[in-house]
Amino acid sequence: MSEFIGTRIGNLVVVGKTSEQLHGSIAYICQCDCGERINRSERNLKDAKRRHAMSSCGCQYDRKMKFIGEKRGLLTIKEWVRTSQETEYVCDCDCGQKGVQMSLKAISSSEMPNCGCYGKRLRAEKFSLDLTGQRFGRLVAVKLLEKRIRNYRLWLCKCDCGKMKEATVGQLRSGNTKSCGLDCRLQEKRKYSATASNLEHRKTYWQIRELLQERKSIAYIKKNLHVGSSVVEQIKRELVD
């Protein structure tokens, strides 16, 4: 009797007949959708077929498949694997981390399932101080973006030249990012050499610039640096255009 060969019962497909007996009837080899093979008795299979049972090798294939593609917190469940202990799910995290392996219990017990990046992200967020309106060299912070570099959120900044530039708090505060780019700095240099030809002038020029960037008044600068208002006004115009 091989009427069973090729028959699907739930997640099992009967692929072969053995010469062995199992629970008093002939044993058949069944292939489970999960990849495992098991033997089932003819009686067992007939009974399962009649009941339209969702048979599997014991892996509860259907129940587990249900989770595939589901999104839990930052994780998207991609597939499941059997480990020695229990079933684990392989997930991709929103942060870009792929193949994160976790048990359903661990996923379900977390308020925000993630690969481990979430805590770091929260800590990083703490450091995302409000920089709106603060100046860093030629850049003024405009607004905090959702975009990130390695968990750190980016600030959209406006450069004195008019161009926009994105930078992290760290980049801005460390002084590593002070303008929209190299071209801007070169332009700046050209302007600077045209404006101030000798060393003393250059020093004063930069002091005036800095004070202007700190939004000090012309009167304040005149008083503190002992310079004429025309010089200050000229530099102020440069900063605007």
Ligand SMILES: [Zn+2]
């Ligand atoms: Zn199975």
Ligand SMILES: [Zn+2]
């Ligand atoms: Zn992650």
Ligand SMILES: [Zn+2]
């Ligand atoms: Zn610029």
